[in-house]
Amino acid sequence: MRKKISMIFLWLLCAPIFVLAQTTVTGTVTDADFGTPLPGASIVIKGTTTGVTTDFDGNYSIEAETGSILIFSYIGLKSKEVTVTANTINVALESDVSQLEEVVVIGYGTTTKKDATGAVQLLTAEDLNKGAITTADQMITGKSAGVRVVNNGGDPDAGINIRIRGGSSLNANNSPLIVIDGIPLSNQNPAGQANPLTLINPNDIESFSVLKDASSTAIYGSRASNGVIIITTKSGTKGAPQFNFSSNVQVGTLSNQIDIFDSAEYVDFIQNTYPDSAGLLGLNGTIYDTNWQEEIYRTSYTVNNNLTARANLFNKIPIRASFGHSEIAGILKESQLDRYTASLNIAPEFFDQHLKVTINAKEIATEKDQPDGGAIGSALAANPTLPIYDPQGGIFGGFYQITDDQGIVGPANPLALLKQRERNEDADRFIGSAELRYKIHGFEELTAVVNTGIDYSESTINEYFLPSAVAAYTVFDGLPIFNNFSPNYGENQIKRDHLLDAYLNYAKDFEGAINRLDVQAGYAYQNFTTQGTTFPTTTENGFRESQQPFKYYTELNLQSFFARANLTLYDSFLFTASVRADASSLFSEDDRWGYFPAAALAWKLDEEQFLENTNWIDQLKLRLGWGLTGQQDITGPVGYFPYTALYDDGDPTVGYIFGNQVVTTYRANAFNPDLTWEKTSTYNIGVDFNFFSNRLSGSVDGYIRNTTDLLAEVPQSEGALRNRFVSNVGETESKGFEAALQYRPIQTEDFNLELNANAAFNETYITDLDNITQFSSGGGIGRGTGVNIGQTAVGERNRTFWLYEQVYDANGSAIEDAFVDQNGDGVISDADRRFIPFEPKWTYGFGTFVQYKNLDFTANLRGQLGGKVYNANLLNRGYSLAAIPQTDSGFITNTLDLYNNGQYNGFSDIPSDNQALSDFYLSDASFLRLDNITIGYNLKPFEDKKLALRIYGSANNLFVITDYDGLDPENFDGIESAPYARPRTYTLGLNVDF
CATH class of the missing domain: 2.170.130.10 (TonB-dependent receptor, plug domain)
Incomplete structure (x- = not known):
């Protein structure tokens, strides 16, 4: 007993020495969820800059005083503080699910x-x-x-x-x-x-x-x-003032061209195929080498500059202000966009933080030069052996044009189309809102919210033909007459959209079975008005003459009542229920209101006892939802008053001429008094998950969506004011699947690796069209009125083509006007056409982020599987006779380069309208595009200063992997004719925080 007391006394006597003594502390840092070592974990002595990192096996060694505190940290995991009381300290870091x-x-x-x-x-x-x-x-x-x-x-x-x-x-x-x-x-x-x-x-x-x-x-x-x-x-800050300046310069190049004959190939093609037209090659015996696509495109550039300031005025008013300017010169010559933006966010709080006022204001001004898009099509057709400029100077501003005694013939000079027309489109737009959020004194769980907003814009369009402009040229008595700098079109427009939201929100946390209740109810109002005047012109006696201005005015009003409740039970179950009643001015009073309920349930499985010992699950949530939404926006096809009889001022182009004056008349518009809401019901099941200390996270969803009372523009009976008008017809059904994943296999202080991917499947079928079997849905292919390939039909997918199946010979060459007799009746008719959807079923994207110390790398790819593109260029330029006009017009045109071993791979004669309806012109639109890669470097040159720099370089649209034989497979409407090429863009940028 005495010996034990002596030992205790000796330890107490020596304790101060032990406390101050340096000791070597070793140990291992592991992941609490997996028990695996963490390489690169940080260990720092609290209050100092002394620290070490773990090796590949998670081991560390550090000199520290007994009683000091070690801080263990690792990206993505919670930091832990441990007091030094022993020479060996092993630490397991837990998941940070913040x-x-x-x-x-x-x-x-x-x-x-x-x-x-x-x-x-x-x-x-x-x-x-x-x-x-x-x-x-x-x-x-x-x-x-x-x-x-x-x-x-x-x-x-x-x-x-x-x-x-x-x-x-x-x-x-x-x-x-x-x-x-x-x-x-x-x-x-x-x-x-x-x-x-x-x-x-x-x-x-x-x-x-x-x-x-x-x-x-x-x-x-x-x-x-x-x-x-x-x-x-972004909003203001409650801390010290912060400033940011960002700037980048982008340079774009033409990534691809449509494959047409170059000059040498064209000469060979004409001389061997149409020798009688060889005299139309070149000019005055000189064969020029003109690549018209290269002539209309250029190296584009963009300069972006942005300045942002964040502060806390008087330590009470968070504020953020920004200004930006973008100067964009498009890849098509004469394409220019200047954009100026300014924004302001103010969010002060009053009455002991019971009243919060948030003001947002954004202003944008755009000045755009819009070139004549017809130059793209003209560049595909123009003779490559002709010069750009007239060697004699000529009367077309120096540009060479083919003429006869009536004026210009054949494809217009593509560069002249760009240089000799000017179209300025200027717009100023302001969007602002003021939200008042008041937490009621004495009843803090109840908040009253009022949000008002406006979206206001003024636009001006002015189009001119410049001196010697092609379209302003007419010949009288053998002499050219020009209307120098002639106005061709003008428009002034004002848009005003007003908003008012007012609602109450009650939110309260409880103890017991009910954990939280959050309820909202309110009213919403929106009014959209557009008014403007157009100034059309016409050509009279060789001069552009202004016609009577045409004024227009539209208005749409939406008013709504809404309510929503969120309930949390037992920390595991989340219930949401909502309802909205909407009224739209597009419908008659009897059908004006629509009612749209929704409900959802989520079960947080990770909160349940049967998973409490499963330490690799950070989150696992199952979601079930159903809801009904509405649709009333059909203004594009039918205007803003589709339910009532209305007489409208006629367009000047269809007016009557009395003397020198054009007089418009009132005309009756088609209407349908029975129009009502289109309704969409959606069932959704989903899972959200987060595993392995945030290393793997994502979501998976599946859904079924049914739309009824479709608002569709369908054929009308004989005697109607229009042969097509909108009615509520039929139903559609959609099914889909979505998945998104993010994987972070490595997260250390110096090195991070993240991978992300998403994929989605969707298909929509038309299940009913009332008494209609099918009808045309457009899809013009440049073959005149009525030759359309789009079709809507019961039992088929939405957005389909309706085409014949092409017949090929033993060598794999298409046989003109030969199609598969699908029904075997011995006659080729519409009954033999097939429905071919052109939208892809699958879309996807994936990317990676890599960071090593101050250096980072990002890459993103995306694409689609399936889908079709109809190559209208192949139809209209993909036959040899396209080079030779059917009349003796004195010009020849270019075609697609389909020459192969001395044989023209396309058709010889003009394809018939039936041939135009062949799937021969379809191509698979599957693709993989490297959307962008970015390499950046972050540095902080002064440790005791706020200054931080980031320098980065990037490349966009680097490549596309596809079997599509046209310019670009990414086409929303499924038809490629004269596309504006997407550039390949390179960027160098700088961000400065101070």
Whole structure:
């Protein structure tokens, strides 16, 4: 006993020495979920900069004082602090599931990723595309399963087509609702702005929330049948002032050309095939080598500059302001877009943080020079042996044109079409909102919200034919007459869209079976008006003459009541129920209101006891949802008053001429008093998961969608005011599957590797069209009125071609006008045409992110499996006789290069209208595109300063792997005729934070 007391006394006496003594601490750092070693984990002595990292086996060794604190950390895992009391300290780091707490913006509120009950995807800065980004849509292309984004070519302001799960309608609008900071945008773009997402500077975007299923979109009711994309912009800071300057320069080159004859090949082709026309080769005995495609295209460039400031004024008012300028010279000559953007976000709080006021204001001004797109088609047809400029100077501003005694004949000089026409499209647009969010004093669980907004734009279009312009040239008495700098078209437009949302929100946490209740109810109002004047002209006596201006005015009003409740039970079950009642001015009073309920259930399996010992599961959630949404946006085909008899001012082009004055008349418009809501019902089942300490995460969804009372433009009975008008006919059924995965196999202090992939399957079938079996859905192929290949038919997929099956000879060559007799009746008729869908069933995207210390690398690819493209160039330029006009017109034209071993691989004569309806012109549209790669380097040159730099370079549209024989397989409408080529773009950029 005495010996034990002595030992204790000695230990107490020596304790201060032990505390201050240096000791070598060793151990192993492992993953708590797997027990596997963590290479590269960081161990730092708290309060110092002294530290080490673990080796490949997770082992470490550090000199530390007894009693000091070691901080163990590893990316993606929770840090742990351990006091040094022994020479061996083994640490197991647990999963950090903070990313599951990421805020997801949904309709009229927010949730978190772990509490979302619908098919909702959050895309933040690290998820978005990098590189040559000039519009917001480019940031999400290929990044979200089931979201297909296709632009209309390489135009700087190219229109876009966004489809979430393929769209739900036949002729009504199929684009998703786009909401920017609480303002739902109109589906009608201002004149002069083709891309609605040009409105917002990509540098201002914080995140995208993509709402896919009806249970998440039904709160938006009538405008949400095709999904919702919610864009949230960056806000101010409550900390110290922050500034950012970003700049990049982009250079674009022509990535591909349509394969037509070059000059030497063309000479050989004409001399051997049509020797009688050889005299039309060249000019005055000189054979020129003109590549007209290269002449109309150029090296494009873009310069983007953005400046952002974030601050906390008076330590009470978070504020963010930004200014951006983009100068874009398109790859097609004379294509130019200058865009100026400014944004302001202010979010002060008052009354002890009970009242929060959020003000968002965005201004965009665009100045666009829109070239004559006809130059692309002319470049395919123009004779490559002719000169660009007239050696004699000529009367066409120096450009060479083929003429006869009536004027220009044959394809117009492609470069002259670009240089001798000017079309200015200028637009100024402002979108602003003010939201007041008041947490009621004494009843803090109840919040009142009022949000008001406006989207206002003014647009001006002026088109001129410049001096010696081709279209302004006419011959009288053998002399050319020009109307120098003649106005050809003009338009002024004003759009005003107003918004008011007012709702109450009650949210309260409870103890017991009910964990949380969140209830909303409110009213929404939107009014869309567009008014403008067009100034058409006509050619009179060789001069451009102005016609009577044509004024227009449209208005659409939407009013709604909505409610939603979210309930959490036993920490495991999430219930969501919502209902919205919508009224649209497009329908009569008897059919004006539509009612759209939705419900969803989510079960957080990871919260259940039977999985509590499964340490590799961070999140596992099962979702079930159903919802009904509406559709009323049919204004494109039928205007804004489709349900009532209306007399409208006629177009000046169909007026009566009295003397020198054109007088328009009132005309009766077609109408349908029985129009009502198109309705879409969607069932969705999904699983969200996060495994292995955030290493593997993702979601899988399957859905069935049925649309009834389709708003479709269908044939009308004889005697109707129009032969086609909109009616509620039929049903469609869609089925689909989506999967998104993210894998982070390596996450250390110095090295990170992430892989992501998504894939989606979708097909929509038409199950009923009432008493109609099928009808034409357009699809012009350049063969005159009525020769269309698009068809809508019961039992077939939506968006199909209706074509004959081509017959081939033993050598694999197509036999003209020979088709498979599908029904075996011995007669080739419409009954032998097949329905061929041209939309792909599968779309996909995948990418990687690699970081080593300050260096990072990103690559993204995307593509589709299946789908078809009808090559209208092959139809209209893919036969040898296309080079020789059918009349003695004194000119010859180019054709596709189908020469092979001395034989022309195409047809010889002009294809008949029946031949034009052959699947011979179809090609598989499957492709894989390397969308972008980006290499960046981050550096902080001054350790004690805020200054941080990032330098990066990127390349976009590097290559496309495809069997398609045209220019580009990525084609939304399925028909390629004279496409605006997408450039291959290289970017060098700089970001500075200070």
